[in-house]
Amino acid sequence: xxxxxxxxxxxxxxxxxxxxxxxxxxxxxxxxxxxxxxxxxxxxxxxxxxxxxxxxxxxxxxxxxxxxxxxxxxxxxxxxxxxxxxxxxxxxxxxxxxxxxxxxxxxxxxxxxxxxxxxxxxxxxxxxxxxxxxxxxxxxxxxxxxxxxxxxxxxxxxxxxxxxxxxxx
Numbered sequence: 745x746x747x748x749x750x751x752x753x754x755x756x757x758x759x760x761x762x763x764x765x766x767x768x769x770x771x772x773x774x775x776x777x778x779x780x781x782x783x784x785x786x787x788x789x790x791x792x793x794x795x796x797x798x799x800x801x802x803x804x805x806x807x808x809x810x811x812x813x814x815x816x817x818x819x820x821x822x823x824x825x826x827x828x829x830x831x832x833x834x835x836x837x838x839x840x841x842x843x844x845x846x847x848x849x850x851x852x853x854x855x856x857x858x859x860x861x862x863x864x865x866x867x868x869x870x871x872x873x874x875x876x877x878x879x880x881x882x883x884x885x886x887x888x889x890x891x892x893x894x895x896x897x898x899x900x901x902x903x904x905x906x907x908x909x910x911x912x913x
Contacts, residue, residue, distance in 0.1 A: 749777030749854040752884075754846050754874065756783065757816035760859025764889045765820060768857040769827045771887075775854075778832035781821060782849055784842040785813035813837060843877035853884045860891040 753768035755761050765781060772779045786809070814837060821828070821835065838845040850856040858875045879886050 749775050750780060750852065751775075751777050751855045751857060752780045752782055752846065752850040752853045753857040754784070754842065754859070755781045755817050755820050756842070756859075757820060758859060758861060759892055760861050760889065762820055762823060762859070763892065764857045764859035765824050766827050767887070767889050768855075769824060769831050769833075771855070771857070772831045777854065778834060779828075780834045780836060780849065780853070781817065782836045782838060782846060783813050783817040784838045784840055784845045785809050786839060786841060810837065810839070842874045843881075846874065846878050847881045847883075850878075850882055850884050855885055855887060856882050857887045857889065859889050 749772075751768050751772050753761075753765050755765060765779075768779050768781075771777070817835060817837070821833070836849065838849070840848075846856060846858070856878060858878060860875060875886075875888050879888070
């Protein structure tokens with residue numbers, strides 16, 4: 745299928761990225777576009793300012809990290825095989841930090857699609873957010889698919905309360 749556009753989607757193996765890939769494939773089918781599924785892997789600890797962390801980050805051989813990332817991408821793409829029918833899909837493995845790689849690869853794209861992980865506000869402040877970085881720096885529109893509701897969130901919404909407080913005596 746000749747593509748009339750390019751949709752880049754981040755694939756990290758999470759349920760959120762699986763949802764993002766499905767969404768990107770559906771959108772690509774509507775537009776007649778091709779999908780570029782991007783998995784980013786790295787072996788170095790993230791750059792930090794200030795003193796080095798007290799806990800060491802274990803070193804992983806690049807070959808091992810690449811093999812793990814490739815296997816993860818294979819699992820995700822196998823899970824969406826039926827949705828991918830009729831859509832040209834290009835798979836990319838990139839050794840870089842996810843934020844920078846996704847912004848760079850999507851520079852000539854029509855759309856960048858990411859899955860929202862659903863981390864807490866504090867976790868995103870401490871760890872950073874790939875989605876937030878991409879929204880600020882990407883040169884194309886960015887779609888962030890919603891996080892799946894957690895069991896705890898679903899239980900919170902299903903709490904039944906009486907319409908009235910009960911009999912008043």
